[in-house]
Amino acid sequence: MALVSLHDVTAGYGGAPILHGVNISIEASDVGVIVGPNGAGKSTALKSIFGLLKVSEGSIVFDGDDITNRSPDSLVPKGLSFVPQEHNVFTSLSVSENLEMGAFTRTDDFADTMTEVYDMFPDLKLKRHQRAGELSGGQRQMVAMGRALMSRPKLLLLDEPSAGLSPRYMMEIFAQVARINQTGVGVLMVEQNARQALGFATKGFVLANGSNLFTGTGQDLLNDPDVAKSFLGGHQP
Amino acid sequence: MNELIFFINKVLISGAILGSIYALGAVGVTLIFGILRFAHFAHGDMMTLGAFVSYILVTLLVAMGVTAPIPLGILVLPVAMAIAAVIALGIDKGFYAPLRARGSKPVVLLIASIGVTLMIQGLIRLFAGVGTRSFFDAEAKDIFRIDMSWLGATRDISITEPQIWMIGLTVVAVILLHIFLTGTRLGKAMRAMADNMDLALVSGINTALVVRVTWVIAGSLACLAGTMLALDVTLKPDLAFNIVLPIFAAAIVGGLGQSYGAIAGGYLVGFAETLAVFNWSAVLRPLNDVLPAGWSLPQNLALVPTEYKLTVAFVILVVVLLVRPTGIFRGAST
Ligand SMILES: Nc1ncnc2c1ncn2[C@@H]1O[C@H](COP(=O)(O)OP(=O)(O)OP(=O)(O)O)[C@@H](O)[C@H]1O
Ligand SMILES: [Mg+2]
Numbered sequence: 001m002a003l004v005s006l007h008d009v010t011a012g013y014g015g016a017p018i019l020h021g022v023n024i025s026i027e028a029s030d031v032g033v034i035v036g037p038n039g040a041g042k043s044t045a046l047k048s049i050f051g052l053l054k055v056s057e058g059s060i061v062f063d064g065d066d067i068t069n070r071s072p073d074s075l076v077p078k079g080l081s082f083v084p085q086e087h088n089v090f091t092s093l094s095v096s097e098n099l100e101m102g103a104f105t106r107t108d109d110f111a112d113t114m115t116e117v118y119d120m121f122p123d124l125k126l127k128r129h130q131r132a133g134e135l136s137g138g139q140r141q142m143v144a145m146g147r148a149l150m151s152r153p154k155l156l157l158l159d160e161p162s163a164g165l166s167p168r169y170m171m172e173i174f175a176q177v178a179r180i181n182q183t184g185v186g187v188l189m190v191e192q193n194a195r196q197a198l199g200f201a202t203k204g205f206v207l208a209n210g211s212n213l214f215t216g217t218g219q220d221l222l223n224d225p226d227v228a229k230s231f232l233g234g235h236q237p
Numbered sequence: 238m239n240e241l242i243f244f245i246n247k248v249l250i251s252g253a254i255l256g257s258i259y260a261l262g263a264v265g266v267t268l269i270f271g272i273l274r275f276a277h278f279a280h281g282d283m284m285t286l287g288a289f290v291s292y293i294l295v296t297l298l299v300a301m302g303v304t305a306p307i308p309l310g311i312l313v314l315p316v317a318m319a320i321a322a323v324i325a326l327g328i329d330k331g332f333y334a335p336l337r338a339r340g341s342k343p344v345v346l347l348i349a350s351i352g353v354t355l356m357i358q359g360l361i362r363l364f365a366g367v368g369t370r371s372f373f374d375a376e377a378k379d380i381f382r383i384d385m386s387w388l389g390a391t392r393d394i395s396i397t398e399p400q401i402w403m404i405g406l407t408v409v410a411v412i413l414l415h416i417f418l419t420g421t422r423l424g425k426a427m428r429a430m431a432d433n434m435d436l437a438l439v440s441g442i443n444t445a446l447v448v449r450v451t452w453v454i455a456g457s458l459a460c461l462a463g464t465m466l467a468l469d470v471t472l473k474p475d476l477a478f479n480i481v482l483p484i485f486a487a488a489i490v491g492g493l494g495q496s497y498g499a500i501a502g503g504y505l506v507g508f509a510e511t512l513a514v515f516n517w518s519a520v521l522r523p524l525n526d527v528l529p530a531g532w533s534l535p536q537n538l539a540l541v542p543t544e545y546k547l548t549v550a551f552v553i554l555v556v557v558l559l560v561r562p563t564g565i566f567r568g569a570s571t
Contacts, residue, residue: 090428
């Protein structure tokens with residue numbers, strides 16, 4: 001059974017719809033990657049899952065439950081976490097306070113999870129008392145991912161986790177995403193570095209103008225000449 | 238020596254009292270702004286209302302013949318602050334929450350809070366009349382005098398018992414607020430929500446709970462500040478409405494949304510106002526001896542006449558905004 005699936009979702013920000021009958025479905029074992037041109041509605045698709053905008057048609061099912069138009073604070077305890085594309089850390093809070101906020105909905109002891117996050121991103125442990133706003137872009141991205149992991153999600157939604165990062169940081173973030181996935185957490189992420197992301201994705205979705213253009217495994221999309229030509233910056237030999 | 242003591246009495250003590258009251262009011266204003274993004278204009282009247290709650294409780298105690306070693310106005314504070322917190326929650330639920338639920342803009346909430354101001358003042362006048370009342374009809378206001386004759390002075394440093402309480406309680410309130418904001422999950426969530434509302438929602442922070450806690454803190458601190466003010470001067474329906482502007486100046490100077498900034502801003506504005514209306518002639522009087530014959534200092538050497546005290550807050554506000562547009566502590570700019 002799919003961990004999350006969007007069925008013919010039409011959604012928007014109050015005006016004309018941005019998504020027109022989008023279908024996306026991944027399993028807990030998957031790393032799903034959404035690619036597409038700017039303004040295609042990739043971020044909008046993630047936000048619609050997380051209840052941040054109104055779904056007018058279609059439905060979203062997570063872990064067997066219909067979660068269409070549920071509020072974000074009710075989704076976090078259900079096992080959903082979201083790292084937005086921008087402004088994804090509390091800049092005036094320390095690194096450890098950022099992580100703590102990710103665990104806000106938990107009533108049990110979350111010290112273990114915090115240790116796991118610090119093991120995953122040793123840089124953060126060194127800077128745990130520093131304000132998140134003083135960190136580099138890559139470190140902030142780690143804080144944002146760490147915060148999202150603190151609620152121990154079943155599904156992690158990541159909006160362009162590698163945006164603006166150097167290749168070194170990008171590869172590190174992708175390696176951590178793969179590792180998180182291996183612990184049984186489903187990942188659905190939007191990426192601009194499409195070639196690298198599709199390289200380790202088990203499912204790929206190409207969105208354009210708010211509709212599905214292609215769907216397949218990561219390799220399928222990489223090998224598809226049309227996708228390569230339009231979205232991957234030329235076919236690689 | 239007498240000049241120094243005059244200075245301590247008129248500037249240090251008065252400034253600390255005024256600063257404490259401004260600081261406690263400004264913290265409430267800044268917390269509400271940080272969480273709800275609107276300027277709560279009715280904050281002064283919540284202070285006045287809190288003072289009236291304390292006054293009613295004191296009247297009840299006096300009627301019951303209760304006496305205490307501390308001023309009754311101080312004794313009733315815990316209960317009065319709890320009642321004021323409930324009133325603040327009620328005001329939010331009745332007037333501001335419905336507007337927020339409808340997605341109203343901050344300016345609509347500001348206007349609504351002006352409505353709340355008029356309503357509170359009207360209700361107070363309706364039930365309590367327009368007269369002036371004192372907390373010290375039934376008991377005496379103790380004045381402590383510190384003998385300074387060992388320094389060759391003939392004047393005493395004098396401070397009233399409520400004034401000592403005020404300074405002490407403000408320190409306690411600030412420390413407790415600090416512990417709450419940095420040491421508890423809810424306090425951190427409050428800072429998180431003021432920092433980034435969208436991310437707070439996404440993190441699953443219970444924003445409705447944070448909003449309620451904000452009103453509880455703002456309402457109870459307003460009651461504390463209002464009661465202090467009424468203990469220091471007298472209680473009247475427009476008690477704190479008159480100081481809502483310096484309180485906003487303090488919050489803005491400190492950087493809107495910044496609690497520590499609001500406290501610093503409160504004392505800055507409080508001391509600046511006190512210094513500006515201080516009659517320097519009294520302190521500089523010894524100079525008369527060394528001035529050439531026929532010269533003497535004028536009787537009044539205050540920088541600003543007392544009636545224009547309010548302008549001081551605005552001068553500070555304008556200067557700070559020109560030099561550091563987001564306030565001393567870099568607050569929100571919206
Ligand atoms: N908050 C909003 N209110 C109204 N319209 C919005 C909002 N956010 C995005 N849009 C519109 O929705 C469309 C899709 O935006 P979206 O952010 O989903 O694109 P995207 O695929 O994530 O692009 P990018 O690669 O630039 O991040 C755009 O036309 C955008 O103008
Ligand atoms: Mg986007």
